[in-house]
Amino acid sequence: MTRKIETADTLREEIKRLTAAYYHARFGAAVEKEAESPITNVNYAGRVFDEKELVSLVDSSLDFWLTEGRYTREFEKKFKAFLGLEYALPVNSGSSANLLALTALTSGLLGKKRLKKGNEVITVAAGFPTTVNPIIQNGLVPVFVDVEQGNYNILVEQAKRAITTETRAIMLAHTLGNPFCIEKIMKLAQEYDLWVVEDCCDALGSTYKGRKLGTFGHVSTFSFYPAHHITTGEGGMVCTQDPVIAKAVRSFRDWGRDCWCAGGQNGSCGCRYTRQYGELPLGYDHKYVYSHIGYNLKMTDMQAAIGSAQMDKLPAFIERRKENFRAWEKGFKPWEAYFVLPAAEPDSDPAWFAYPVTVKEAAGFSRTEFTDYLNQKGVETRNLFAGNMVKQPAYLHTEKRIVGNLENTDVIMERTFFLGTYPGLTPAKISYVLDCVKAFFAEKKIVKQP
Numbered sequence: 001m002t003r004k005i006e007t008a009d010t011l012r013e014e015i016k017r018l019t020a021a022y023y024h025a026r027f028g029a030a031v032e033k034e035a036e037s038p039i040t041n042v043n044y045a046g047r048v049f050d051e052k053e054l055v056s057l058v059d060s061s062l063d064f065w066l067t068e069g070r071y072t073r074e075f076e077k078k079f080k081a082f083l084g085l086e087y088a089l090p091v092n093s094g095s096s097a098n099l100l101a102l103t104a105l106t107s108g109l110l111g112k113k114r115l116k117k118g119n120e121v122i123t124v125a126a127g128f129p130t131t132v133n134p135i136i137q138n139g140l141v142p143v144f145v146d147v148e149q150g151n152y153n154i155l156v157e158q159a160k161r162a163i164t165t166e167t168r169a170i171m172l173a174h175t176l177g178n179p180f181c182i183e184k185i186m187k188l189a190q191e192y193d194l195w196v197v198e199d200c201c202d203a204l205g206s207t208y209k210g211r212k213l214g215t216f217g218h219v220s221t222f223s224f225y226p227a228h229h230i231t232t233g234e235g236g237m238v239c240t241q242d243p244v245i246a247k248a249v250r251s252f253r254d255w256g257r258d259c260w261c262a263g264g265q266n267g268s269c270g271c272r273y274t275r276q277y278g279e280l281p282l283g284y285d286h287k288y289v290y291s292h293i294g295y296n297l298k299m300t301d302m303q304a305a306i307g308s309a310q311m312d313k314l315p316a317f318i319e320r321r322k323e324n325f326r327a328w329e330k331g332f333k334p335w336e337a338y339f340v341l342p343a344a345e346p347d348s349d350p351a352w353f354a355y356p357v358t359v360k361e362a363a364g365f366s367r368t369e370f371t372d373y374l375n376q377k378g379v380e381t382r383n384l385f386a387g388n389m390v391k392q393p394a395y396l397h398t399e400k401r402i403v404g405n406l407e408n409t410d411v412i413m414e415r416t417f418f419l420g421t422y423p424g425l426t427p428a429k430i431s432y433v434l435d436c437v438k439a440f441f442a443e444k445k446i447v448k449q450p
């Protein structure tokens with residue numbers, strides 16, 4: 001009997017076929033079982049994937065290329081096409097994307113426009129720490145402005161009043177996917193010649209006047225942590241239309257090097273041994289010339305392989321998030337007397353990261369009482385991240401300027417929470433949560449209008 005000699009290609013196809021079968025046995029069956037079981041817990045977020053992500057991941061692992069490679073290029077291409085931008089640079093997290101986006105603006109490549117130590121950057125204290133941390137990490141000064149209740153985004157008039165001769169940039173997240181008033185912020189930026197960094201980590205696919213967030217500011221960032229619109233496990237992206245910013249981001253991301261040859265490529269920059277840099281000898285290998293004090297924040301090809309498969313699902317994911325938000329809107333409407341319900345920015349269509357709710361002061365119960373009740377019923381809730389960041393231990397003694405008394409930010413810290421909108425949330429799960437809400441009011445005998 002002759003033994004069939006298997007080639008790497010035929011083995012790869014067999015492994016891919018088995019991987020898809022494995023997905024159905026390991027994960028598909030679990031999804032079906034969960035759908036048939038009574039609901040006892042509801043997560044606020046989670047990765048949503050099928051055999052395509054698993055096959056893509058295994059396919060990439062079989063290359064054993066590991067660093068930036070064919071899947072990274074594919075993922076970048078899909079992301080750029082989705083946003084309609086020229087540059088999309090994959091990184092290892094949304095936090096790294098924020099660090100790179102702002103640090104790029106300190107690059108000497110920008111000449112007089114570069115950010116310098118001591119310059120002020122306008123931001124908000126109601127949000128995620130790593131939107132603000134790059135400001136501090138770069139020796140810049142965060143200027144904290146208050147936010148609007150129910151919309152959780154910056155008060156633009158207050159931002160305008162906060163501008164001084166030291167102000168050089170605005171760095172803000174679109175809170176939970178709801179756009180901040182990007183048009184007014186861009187106008188302000190134009191008027192005062194400021195950089196704008198759009199943190200879109202929670203806002204992939206949200207639009208303002210039909211245009212995608214992340215395409216307005218000078219540079220924008222995205223996160224692919226599992227709670228987000230798509231996932232690569234850990235991962236993020238920095239996007240821009242500006243070739244100089246893109247060059248600076250790439251350099252800071254890749255150890256600070258000057259050369260733009262991709263990993264494993266030699267001499268594609270066309271100037272490997274011909275130029276003189278700094279005080280190095282003429283012709284010093286460009287591969288080892290460093291023009292920035294950089295990091296290594298690159299994404300691996302296996303992460304990109306998952307991301308590329310997730311991009312194909314993104315339009316459907318966005319629709320599911322919108323549907324789930326609408327279901328919460330309908331379900332919470334009867335309790336509006338007790339809660340401040342979220343409002344989308346006018347002219348926007350958010351791909352909501354979450355459904356944020358603030359317990360009214362006169363509700364007769366606290367946020368903690370309410371979320372503790374839901375959590376005991378297996379319903380996950382989250383606070384709006386850091387609440388009021390300036391009251392967090394890490395920020396108490398950092399250099400900063402605070403505008404006004406951040407009273408709405410304090411309300412968020414004390415009384416706001418959110419529920420998920422992720423695509424894994426089914427109508428049955430939403431209905432379970434709404435039954436729990438009803439039971440809370442019944443058990444606590446809270447029936448009067450506050």
Ligand SMILES: Cc1ncc(COP(=O)(O)O)c(C=O)c1O
Binds near residue numbers: 223234
């Ligand atoms: C608004 C915002 N910015 C940045 C980040 C950081 O992203 P990552 O967890 O990928 O570092 C998050 C994380 O959830 C976020 O919500």
